[in-house]
Amino acid sequence: MKSRAVLFAILTCAVCTAAEAQTRTPAPRPAPPRRPAIDERLFFSAGVLFRVNSNDFTDTATIRRNVENGQLETSYDVGGGLAFDASGSYLVWRQLALGVGLTVFSASTTTTIDAQVPHPFFFNQPRAVTGEFDGDRSETAVHIQAKWLVPVNTNMLVTIFGGPSFFKVEQDIVDDFDYSESYPFDTATFTRAIASSQSESAVGVNVGGDVAYYFSRNVGVGGTVQYSSGTVEMTVPSGTADVKAGGLQAGGGIRLRF
Amino acid sequence: MKRVMAIAVAAMALFVSLDVGSAQQGSRLRFNATTGGDLRTWDQFVTAQERAGALRVRQVSQDPSLPSRTVERMQQYYQGVPVWGAEVVRDSDRGVPVSIFGDVSTQSDLDTQPGITADAAERLLLSRAASGATLLRPVTLVLLLRDAGSPNLAYTSVVASANQVFRVFVDARTGVEVLRYSSIRKQASIGTGRGVIGDTKKMAVRLQGGVYLADDLLRPPVLTTFDMRNNLSRALNVLFGAPLFVSDIAADSDNSWTDVSAVDAHAYIGWTYDYYFKRHGRRGLDNRDRPLISLINAVSQQGALSLPPDFFDFAVNAFWCDDCGPGAIGVMFFGNGIPPAFTQGGQNINPLAGSLDIVAHELTHGVTSATSNLLPMNEPGALNESFSDVMGTATEFFFQPVGAGIGQADYLIGEDSFRAPGGGLNGIRSLVNPIAFGDPDHYSLRFTGSEDDGGVHTNSTIPSHAYYLAIEGGRNRVSGMTVQGVGAANREQIEKAFYRAFVFLLPASANFSTARAATIQAARDLYGASSTAAQAITQAWTAVGVN
Numbered sequence A: 001m002k003s004r005a006v007l008f009a010i011l012t013c014a015v016c017t018a019a020e021a022q023t024r025t026p027a028p029r030p031a032p033p034r035r036p037a038i039d040e041r042l043f044f045s046a047g048v049l050f051r052v053n054s055n056d057f058t059d060t061a062t063i064r065r066n067v068e069n070g071q072l073e074t075s076y077d078v079g080g081g082l083a084f085d086a087s088g089s090y091l092v093w094r095q096l097a098l099g100v101g102l103t104v105f106s107a108s109t110t111t112t113i114d115a116q117v118p119h120p121f122f123f124n125q126p127r128a129v130t131g132e133f134d135g136d137r138s139e140t141a142v143h144i145q146a147k148w149l150v151p152v153n154t155n156m157l158v159t160i161f162g163g164p165s166f167f168k169v170e171q172d173i174v175d176d177f178d179y180s181e182s183y184p185f186d187t188a189t190f191t192r193a194i195a196s197s198q199s200e201s202a203v204g205v206n207v208g209g210d211v212a213y214y215f216s217r218n219v220g221v222g223g224t225v226q227y228s229s230g231t232v233e234m235t236v237p238s239g240t241a242d243v244k245a246g247g248l249q250a251g252g253g254i255r256l257r258f
Numbered sequence B: 001m002k003r004v005m006a007i008a009v010a011a012m013a014l015f016v017s018l019d020v021g022s023a024q025q026g027s028r029l030r031f032n033a034t035t036g037g038d039l040r041t042w043d044q045f046v047t048a049q050e051r052a053g054a055l056r057v058r059q060v061s062q063d064p065s066l067p068s069r070t071v072e073r074m075q076q077y078y079q080g081v082p083v084w085g086a087e088v089v090r091d092s093d094r095g096v097p098v099s100i101f102g103d104v105s106t107q108s109d110l111d112t113q114p115g116i117t118a119d120a121a122e123r124l125l126l127s128r129a130a131s132g133a134t135l136l137r138p139v140t141l142v143l144l145l146r147d148a149g150s151p152n153l154a155y156t157s158v159v160a161s162a163n164q165v166f167r168v169f170v171d172a173r174t175g176v177e178v179l180r181y182s183s184i185r186k187q188a189s190i191g192t193g194r195g196v197i198g199d200t201k202k203m204a205v206r207l208q209g210g211v212y213l214a215d216d217l218l219r220p221p222v223l224t225t226f227d228m229r230n231n232l233s234r235a236l237n238v239l240f241g242a243p244l245f246v247s248d249i250a251a252d253s254d255n256s257w258t259d260v261s262a263v264d265a266h267a268y269i270g271w272t273y274d275y276y277f278k279r280h281g282r283r284g285l286d287n288r289d290r291p292l293i294s295l296i297n298a299v300s301q302q303g304a305l306s307l308p309p310d311f312f313d314f315a316v317n318a319f320w321c322d323d324c325g326p327g328a329i330g331v332m333f334f335g336n337g338i339p340p341a342f343t344q345g346g347q348n349i350n351p352l353a354g355s356l357d358i359v360a361h362e363l364t365h366g367v368t369s370a371t372s373n374l375l376p377m378n379e380p381g382a383l384n385e386s387f388s389d390v391m392g393t394a395t396e397f398f399f400q401p402v403g404a405g406i407g408q409a410d411y412l413i414g415e416d417s418f419r420a421p422g423g424g425l426n427g428i429r430s431l432v433n434p435i436a437f438g439d440p441d442h443y444s445l446r447f448t449g450s451e452d453d454g455g456v457h458t459n460s461t462i463p464s465h466a467y468y469l470a471i472e473g474g475r476n477r478v479s480g481m482t483v484q485g486v487g488a489a490n491r492e493q494i495e496k497a498f499y500r501a502f503v504f505l506l507p508a509s510a511n512f513s514t515a516r517a518a519t520i521q522a523a524r525d526l527y528g529a530s531s532t533a534a535q536a537i538t539q540a541w542t543a544v545g546v547n
Helices: A002-023 B002-016 B036-051 B118-127 B232-239 B260-280 B356-370 B378-399 B451-459 B461-472 B488-505 B512-527 B532-543
Strands: A042-051 A057-065 A068-077 A081-093 A096-117 A127-151 A156-180 A189-214 A219-236 A239-257 B022-025 B028-033 B055-061 B069-078 B081-093 B096-105 B140-144 B152-161 B164-171 B177-182 B187-194 B200-208 B211-213 B223-227 B292-296 B318-321 B331-334
Touching: A042 A096, A042 A219, A057 A096, A057 A239, A068 A156, A081 A127, A081 A239, A096 A156, A096 A189, A127 A189, A127 A219, A127 A239, A156 A219, A156 A239, A189 A239, B028 B036, B036 B055, B036 B069, B036 B081, B036 B096, B069 B096, B081 B152, B118 B152, B118 B164, B152 B177, B187 B260, B200 B260, B223 B260, B232 B292, B232 B331, B260 B292, B260 B331, B260 B356, B260 B378, B260 B488, B318 B356, B331 B356, B356 B378, B356 B488, B378 B451, B378 B461, B378 B488, B378 B512, B451 B461, B461 B488, B461 B512, B461 B532, B488 B512, B488 B532, B512 B532
Parallel strands: B081 B140, B223 B292, B292 B331
Antiparallel strands: A042 A081, A042 A239, A057 A068, A068 A096, A081 A096, A096 A127, A127 A156, A156 A189, A189 A219, A219 A239, B022 B028, B028 B096, B055 B069, B069 B081, B081 B096, B140 B152, B152 B164, B164 B177, B187 B200, B200 B211, B318 B331
């Protein structure tokens, strides 16, 4: 949370600094070369981002089996992957644009299940049960973005942006598991996970930068680095778990301006 | 046409039944096809039956763990009449069969015309139940597949009355009942109970009708503990063959058991079964999971005070009776002891089921009965008792922590039930120091009178002491000979040698000398002629004066 706030502050500061640079009174010396004007009002981007970080999480719950407490540990491996990203913005004042972005991320998640299942006949003789479950994870993030546009020349446009994000996270959560056992019950074998799909929403933040190169008046390509972050609360066997969404993403795609 | 087709299908069934993976039993055909050639043959058979209408898919399901698989469950029909219990299950992966299991009738000349109507059958079914009975299912005409002989044309329904629900079949021509079974499935459950020494242990029980019964559904054999509810006459009748009922089974309403005898008898019999299975690979009394039946609470502790002397054993003793119980099923019995304020021989006597070694001792008598069947008198009888003490002790060491306290593994017999107030001797026999209880620790001191069937309990300590010496080592008090034992960490070797000798090698009339030779031979068989175990056992027998 702290790092997110710091990053946001830095980028906001960068935006402010850039704004300040635009409004500063010119020094009594030869005028610097004029920055190219921004003639367009509408800006669109669409492309693919690669999520660098993983959003793994673990739950450790007490389970009741055979009149004794056991343990169920579920570790969700939510690795990186490709996300679809699109945004649109409108220039509202000088170099300031307001816009909306959308990032959609979807991936398979491998959940490792490590359980200690009490013995039916004896206290304190749990059996280890391990298994895996392949579930799904999807994230849809809508970003409200304030963008500061910095034209480098007529073809190149640098954009710095930030703002709140609204995350919707869908995740397959392992609620329980089945196992097979037979006399003398000294071992038990994982058979399947009992999972449910949960969907939760949360508000977070997003910041980032984009460099676009327009090879015509309206069409170009660009690269983006974006950090977004949100935390949703999901119901897990132990109660609730904080599940992180978003992360550091980088990629590129098409850029349009009108 | 249907009949011709059925005959053709049956002929085909007979043909393919010669293939691997099938078994023709009278008019019944069972097949298990899991490999290429078999699968093709049986798939053709099933498909032909399906087309002929002799098999009809009654359920298609998918196993979520194998999403590409489809399982078809097909019911056999004969001239439009379902053959009860005749099914084929075909598991296919994207249409390609992976396995086919079937059990069908091949009978081709059955008459499917009933002699009585469905209404008459309904009246018959209801008349066989208590008043107020109802049918939970419509009356259906079926061909009932039997293990032997032709399928019966029968009417069936589910009859509910009082607290019972049965599926009943009556012959569709004569109205005679041909089969019934309960529709209520027993539910295994795990309970907890506090035992004689105040420890909490798990109990494998059965939930039925909202009540938990001391009937273990998890271990392979029938393992049921019956509560005689302080009715000695009832206990005697049961021992002499009177039937036992579900209402006799020890019960608890909340599965948190408080009857200490029920808890310990039921749990410890299970533990002893486990010991034999895990240590020796043995399946219970006869290695074929003979039922493990025990009786408790024949006499309350208070009731013991007014027992005639001849019946006092029902309070302060435990026993195995091989020929007792309904159908001579074999029964273990555990007395409840006497009130805590009283002593006998300077000892309090708590419920005997509270001692794991006593429970294992009695169960081992059942093992002996099913194996060497050592005669219950003189030296064979002493060996019989000794083997029970040895296995009782071995079971303690298998499950309990080693120590001299209550609920700990030691070489005393019955120490958790027979407690001497004020620090006296606990238990009834000692394998370490038999003389402490007045029992011989050397052959030269053996009892030679006729009491106790020739001193079977007294003299049992001679071989039992040899067992102890073979494990722990030490010096025999009488001979002065020192034995190099295998050590506690290797006790399994001596347990297995004694088990092999007493279960497999000894004749019924074996004496101590034979037992010596057999246990040494067993150790040699298991661990080699010059093994530490063989040497320890040899030294131990010599030390106790048995050559």
